[in-house]
Amino acid sequence: MTERFAHIGRGVTLAYDQLDSGGVPLVLVGGLGQQIHDWPDGLCELLAARGYEVIRFDNRDAxxxxxxxxxxxxxxxxxxxxxxxxxxxxxxxxADTVGMLDALELPSAHLVGMSMGGMIAQTVAARYPSRVDSLTSIMSTTGAARVGRPAWSTWRLMFSRPARDRAEHIDHTVRMYRHISSTGYPFDEPAVRVAAATTWDRDPASAAGVGRQLAGILKSGDRTGELRAVTTPTLILHGDRDLMVAPTGAAATARAIPGARLHTLPGMGHDLPAAAWPTLADLIHDHIRTSEARSTDAPHP
Structure with a gap:
């Protein structure tokens, strides 16, 4: 997949790539501090094999x-x-995400967001309903004060001293992911190290961007009322071992969005372990298929 750039207005340019299978568009929205590659190639390929044109991008400040x-x-x-x-x-x-759709001349797309990306995708569905054919919100929450909060041990890691060089960044990322990763699946430290190195190489100043993105989440506050207006068919996916966004956030999101379905993945934490990719791809695909009344161009098995 070749990296490209979309100028979306308001002085913002977004880096993106796409796996063009000739299928219907499926846009992946990343989480706090995440970049294109944090949606693993293997998962993207599984989705493309199910008939989707997979588009992933760097949010602003990443x-x-x-x-x-x-x-x-x-x-x-x-x-x-x-x-x-x-x-x-x-x-x-x-609005950035919608700007990406505009730049790619896509009237609408299926949105899949994880963590902060789930919050962004929820907000697109609430404010731009005609642009979202289906919504899948993974390991995310509503912004309400008493749900979906990180464990105190996670907060301590989040606010530790920023890395001063590439090696420190990689080691810090390994510590964080070892803490928040899926306890029910093997921890792939070499893959985490490769991804962390890519993150640093693409954006050595990522710590400042993460701080601004986190402020953007907290500034948004409780979005429960807004989510009650979502009419897009919605699937909520969450692991039962998530120490970054507590599973209570998933339950609150499912209660807030009318008709939303909640699926809990045993043993999954706040990551996308390779062993879970087939399950995730199937759940996303099955959700889109059941949304055909709203999205008539969804691919068939």
Whole structure:
């Protein structure tokens, strides 16, 4: 897949790639600090084999996409919820996603988002319903105060000193993923190291972008009321061992979105282990097939 760039307006350019199978478009929306490659090639290939044109992209402030030119909040700013005047929120990131659809001349697409990407995809479905043929929200939440929160041990890792060089970044990523990964599946440290190295090489200043993205999530607050307006067929996927976004976030999302279906994956944490890719691809594909009344161009088995 060749990396390309979409100029979506408002001074934002997004890096993306696509696996063009000639099928219907399926857009993958990444999570906090994640980049294109955090949607694993193997999972993308499984989705393409099921008849989808798979599109993945770097959100703003990640990878090769446009980065903010203002400082991220410090710890005290986060505690006081004191944001820079230029701080964006999830509605801006949702508008970026719609801008990507516009740049690719796609009237609509199936959206699959994980973690923060699930929040973005939810917001697109709430605010731009005609652009979303189906919604799959993976390991995400509503922003409500008492649900979907990281474990305290995870917060400590999140707010540890930023890496000063490539080697520190790789080691820090391994520590984080060893903590939040799927306990029911093997931990693939070599793959985590390769992905972390790619992240650093594409965006050595990623820590500042992560800070601004996290501020965007917190600035957005509780979106439960907005989610009640979602009419898009919705599937909620979540692992029962998630230490980054507690499973209560999935339950709250399923309650908020009318008709949403919740599927819990035993042993899965806050990652996409290779052994789970076939299951995830099947669940996404089956959900889209059942949404054919809303998305008449969905592929058939």
């Amino acid at each position: 990878g090769a996409s446009t980065h903010g030119d203002f400082p991220p909040p410090g710890p005290v700013d986060f505690l006081r919820k004191r944001w820079h005047r230029d701080q964006y929120d999830l509605t801006d990131l949702a």
